[in-house]
Amino acid sequence: MEFHEGDKVEVCSKQEGFLGSYYTATVVKKLDLNSFAVQYTNLVEEEDMSKLLIETVSADEVRPVPPRIKFGSGFSAFDKVDAFDNDGWWAGKVTGQRGPLYFVYFETTGDEIGYHVSRLRIHLDWANGKWVSSKNMVS
Template sequence: MSKLLIETVSADEVRPVPLRIKFGSGLSMFDKVDAFDNDGWWVGKVTGQRGPLYFVFSETTGDEIAYHVSRLRIHLDWVNGKWVSSKKRWFLQKR
């Protein structure tokens, strides 16, 4: 019999669930996304698309995995108590 996974984290690591952002016309190559896999969200970059499947490369594991679009969300960073788009954050840092 298997047990539910229990993880202990410090309070400063807890974040509210980010808003779901519609992709609009879809994702573009190298967009930073979160992919839902193994009961968690993992960061990666879009490396290709075939129909509703997007190929996502994870720098952490070195794996490229195809995910259905329903298992993806735009990656957001937690900055000063708010969820911020990675693209917007990069733009703000460059100014």
């Protein structure tokens, strides 16, 4: 997919401990056919925490921001979701619900954490230029 300066995107982390998490960013510049400079929305520079982090990323780490999907009455057990935590979106599966909290299991870490519904979204994969959901809600 073609991205241009100013486009809102999500960047997949390939760093150990962050594998599979996505962080919102804005394309600052297309550097060549296979890389972009992006400025993250929530990540800051280590040396100066008042500055948003700008980083060079490869094109295969960048995808459009997923569409917002209304999910009606909430999530069910085993639904694939993304949970907003540690400044990014992390993929997991719903394991249960208690009041306003949904419990999400993360295969990559083995953790199960409770999240308010406002911090969850339906998990979508970007494949062949379109969004794909296990619930077939997006085409």
